[in-house]
Amino acid sequence: MDLFTFKIKNAVWQYVLGIFAVVAGFISLFSDIKGLVPLFIGGYLLIQNGVEVNFSNNTYRSIKSIFGLKLGKWEALPDIDYISVFKTTEVTTVWARTASANISKGVFKVNLFYNTNQKIEAYITEDMTDAFEKATLMSSKLHIDILDATTRDPNWL
Structure with a gap:
């Protein structure tokens, strides 16, 4: 295991409210552009923060993860x-x-x-x-x- 990933777990209410807001926002988008507001709020609630360390490349990064997509800039360890x-x-x-x-x-x-x-x-x-x-x-x-x-x-x- 050369890649160590840790993500801080969100509270249950964040998952429930976030998924509800994303679904409501997505459905609302079919009728009005204002559906972007709950969509973005739901996305924000579902973001997880964490750290990823790559031991083989001797690098690390602070990550923000949503739906399995991890974002962050690699830096030298x-x-x-x-x-x-x-x-x-x-x-x-x-x-x-x-x-x-x-x-x-x-x-x-x-x-x-x-x-x-x-x-x-x-x-x-x-x-x-x-x-x-x-x-x-x-x-x-x-x-x-x-x-x-x-x-x-x-x-x-």
């Missing part, structure tokens, strides 16, 4: 110093008419660090085992160490 796996909290704000609520969940992030403090966010998951599997896969391809920063005392693997 910098000289990666190490891979970090750490736990953090991801907060989502949900708005209603007069109130808002913050929903937080614990996630594990896999980052590729280079030039001391710059990073490429390569993977996000809620499962620690999955995060370490992906970090180990990338570590074996890049021949670099993994920093386990999921606890208060980080240690090298």
Whole structure:
């Protein structure tokens, strides 16, 4: 596997609303040009962001994906110093008419660090085992160490 692709999963409501808007927009186009509005809104809701790393060409790109089509400019992969796996909290704000609520969940992030403090966010998951599997896969391809920063005392693997 020389190509590593990660796409952030959209929420279920984004898929449902996006597909509904695309279908409604497409049907509306037969009668009026205003059908482009829901068509574009639906397309926007269905876009997934992510990262793709090509280990054989030593390149990477930030991608935007819709309906399997991945867009993004390939760049040279910098000289990666190490891979970090750490736990953090991801907060989502949900708005209603007069109130808002913050929903937080614990996630594990896999980052590729280079030039001391710059990073490429390569993977996000809620499962620690999955995060370490992906970090180990990338570590074996890049021949670099993994920093386990999921606890208060980080240690090298």
